[in-house]
């Protein structure tokens with residue numbers, strides 16, 4: 159007897175079945191589903207597919223690499239293409255970062271960054287092994303592995319594992335003009351207040367125990383494109399320097415051109431000690447991330463003559479490295495970061511002019527092709543919707559329906575009320591003006607129809623509006 163082919167075998171969050179659409183193929187910035195829908199991907203997956211889904215040159219580079227060398231153990235050898243990619247990345251920082259470690263995901267990169275920071279202090283000429291504490295921020299997301307979870311602030315993902323995760327981090331407020339800046343407060347005063355808060359946290363923990371301050375340069379999925387105010391990062395870095403701790407910038411989401419410069423820190427007048435990158439690095443053509451390490455740290459580590467006790471089977475994978483190298487070359491050759499700036503400005507203007515007056519749109523913020531729309535019950539109080547309403551889930555579901563067909567990166571308001579429901583609009587770097595118009599049109603309809611059809615009646619029933 160022949161067995162029926164099982165359906166719904168891929169386990170994701172739902173133990174019963176994966177509720178999402180089955181995607182057959184990707185063309186440009188569109189995804190085609192098995193049931194005949196063509197979805198405009200306004201989120202590049204999750205700020206990943208910066209070149210869209212069918213770049214012929216990247217496909218060819220990966221295929222060639224596959225024929226030449228499919229795998230190479232990173233502990234025994236160095237794949238040429240991995241070395242080429244690392245050199246490209248180091249050059250992209252004008253040598254400020256002098257080494258790259260290639261990993262397979264953003265979470266891994268964060269784990270490596272944490273371990274490397276610890277290693278730096280362990281191997282100093284006068285070792286400081288007691289530096290084992292990390293100060294992270296509210297509304298942060300740094301990944302799903304245990305170490306990365308502990309740095310993050312996403313309760314829904316963290317709480318189920320709280321007994322397992324290392325207790326190595328505490329938290330200070332992130333920089334958020336919308337939720338953090340007080341009425342009448344200048345940006346300078348806000349920066350001073352945040353710097354004082356970080357200073358106080360160092361004092362509370364004991365400055366000699368702090369290994370690093372960890373932050374997303376531009377807050378991503380959990381905080382919704384929270385742009386630092388001018389002077390914020392220099393002030394944070396000065397506090398780190400005052401106490402001899404490191405600055406780790408997580409650019410897994412906001413880096414590699416997404417916010418209008420290849421590295422998001424280039425707009426902040428600082429250079430991190432350690433930086434993580436991911437998503438846009440390989441544009442999804444390979445599972446790849448990286449940790450870039452400041453020349454000062456490397457010099458100190460080199461002088462110690464010690465090793466970095468870390469290794470994983472799929473580090474510096476040749477296929478992923480070939481994909482990322484070609485992706486990065488294309489971004490450079492075609493000057494796509496300039497398109498990010500141009501189309502990003504246009505997208506921001508269009509979203510604002512179309513949606514700012516919507517009664518439930520609290521904020522529209524972003525930089526480059528990295529925008530978020532945050533929803534609130536009341537614009538004045540900025541009160542978020544109850545998470546039980548699942549506003550963002552509803553937006554996402556509607557977006558995927560026939561007649562809308564737009565993919566939105568939904569992040570709901572489960573972040574301790576740090577940010578309400580919001581979704582990200584972060585299309586591929588190759589997006590055109592006409593496509594931006596189409597995105598804004600579809601996004602506006604999704605928001606309008608979701609509130610009118612589903613949420614407004616609930617709000618009235620609950621006396622929330």
Ligand code: PMP
Nearest residue numbers: 263264265299300301378410411
């Ligand atoms: N850091 C940041 C800033 C991220 O946005 C993410 C993913 N959204 C991660 C780390 C984790 O990356 P990954 O999902 O590839 O493990």
